[in-house]
Amino acid sequence: MSALFLxxxxxxxxxxxxxxxxxxxxxxxxVERKECTYCLSVNTTICAGYCMTRDINGKLFLPKYALxxxxxxxxxFMYKTVEIPGCPHHVTPYFSYxxxxxxxxxxxxxxxxxxIHEAVKTNYCTKPQKSYVVGFSI
Numbered sequence: 001m002s003a004l005f006l007x008x009x010x011x012x013x014x015x016x017x018x019x020x021x022x023x024x025x026x027x028x029x030x031v032e033r034k035e036c037t038y039c040l041s042v043n044t045t046i047c048a049g050y051c052m053t054r055d056i057n058g059k060l061f062l063p064k065y066a067l068x069x070x071x072x073x074x075x076x077f078m079y080k081t082v083e084i085p086g087c088p089h090h091v092t093p094y095f096s097y098x099x100x101x102x103x104x105x106x107x108x109x110x111x112x113x114x115x116i117h118e119a120v121k122t123n124y125c126t127k128p129q130k131s132y133v134v135g136f137s138i
Contacts, residue, residue, distance in 0.1 A: 022049040022072035024100040030125045031095050037086025039125030044080070044099050047072045051105035071108045076101040 024045040032039040053069040077098045087093035 022047060022051055022103045022105050024103055025049070029097060030129075031082065031084060031097075032125060032127055033084055033087065033091065033093075033095075035088060035091040036084045036093065037127065038084065039127040039129045040082060040084050040095070041125070041129055042082055042097065044097060045101075047074050047100045047103035049103070070105040072103055073106055073108055074098070074100055074102075075104040 025048040027044055027046045027048075029042045029044055030039055031042055049072045051070040051072050077100050079096045080099050081094050081096045084093045084095055
């Protein structure tokens, strides 16, 4: 192998890892409870973006744990809590949700992430909508 080919191959591998684009991204989440009168729109941040992955040709010969690929997931996050307006007294009106502080490319942890392949298309309100007004961190 020529030195130029080897250097360009190493540069390509290093640049490929550096181009992972996994960052906190603004997201509007709609929160409602069937007992409450209103739906609440909450601005938050989620981890979204592209992570460098490789598909291994010898899949049949490897154990299942070796086949997982990196996804854009939380490095640091905190929980915030909002109060859903219009709830009767017997219903807890508080809803807690994660806010991404920083993100990383890594294995998906089902303890705090939804690791499904298809997006859930239920992010809308079926009740009158109110914007987030009252909230506090836990």
